[in-house]
Amino acid sequence: QKEVEQDPGPLSVPEGAIVSLNCTYSNSAFQYFMWYRQYSRKGPELLMYTYSSGNKEDGRFTAQVDKSSKYISLFIRDSQPSDSATYLCAMSKYRDDKIIFGKGTRLHILP
Amino acid sequence: NAGVTQTPKFQVLKTGQSMTLQCAQDMNHNSMYWYRQDPGMGLRLIYYSASEGTTDKGEVPNGYNVSRLNKREFSLRLESAAPSQTSVYFCANRNGDIPNTEAFFGQGTRLTVV
Secondary structure, three states: OOOOOEEEOOOEEEOOOOOEEEEEEOOOOEEEEEEEEOOOOOOEEEEEEEEOOOEEEEEEEEEEEEOOOOOEEEOOOEEEEEEEOOEEEEEHHHHHHHEEEOEEEEEEEEE | OOOHHHOOOOEEEOOOOOEEEEEEEEEOOOOOEEEEEEEEOOOEEEEEEEOOOOEEEOOOOOOEEOOOOOOOOOOEEEEOOHHHHHHEEEEEEEEHHHHHOEEEEEOOEEEEEE
């Protein structure tokens, strides 16, 4: 079992819809959770990060962590065509240099 | 400021050839990483370096060597390229002085081994 599991998609939704992206993980030592966005032929860029369980909101984006279920989510409200990209979840253990990534989910927002 | 700069951006190699992928940062960060990205596989860690002069293996180190000669540069070497090493390679860095901060990525090197 890989440490981090993420459905690669692709996921296609109409403009304006709410998008839900998810990852599961197996190692309870992960404490720092990140979502990266990667546009085609570009490097990944940090979108959101959060520590431990709970929600964090930034504009149209909400990151959610449920440590008891080892499950993290990214919600995108009022999705826009410019949100079309690959979204990668990532996580690391406290004070550990290594960051482990999921496979990434390709998202298409249809105008 | 350029952030993380990778060279070259594209490369085609023949099987058995060698090459070095270069990565340089101007962010004064301690930690540097090399990842490879393949379709459906996400980002897989090849090697990382927590500080100048130290390197550690990641998930997929076989067939690669790295060198961290100074704080600014971290190179990845393929001694005898194989078609299985066709991939997009990303260099990244992170401020190791502050626990659990984000990683910053370069724009990638697209390598094809024929």
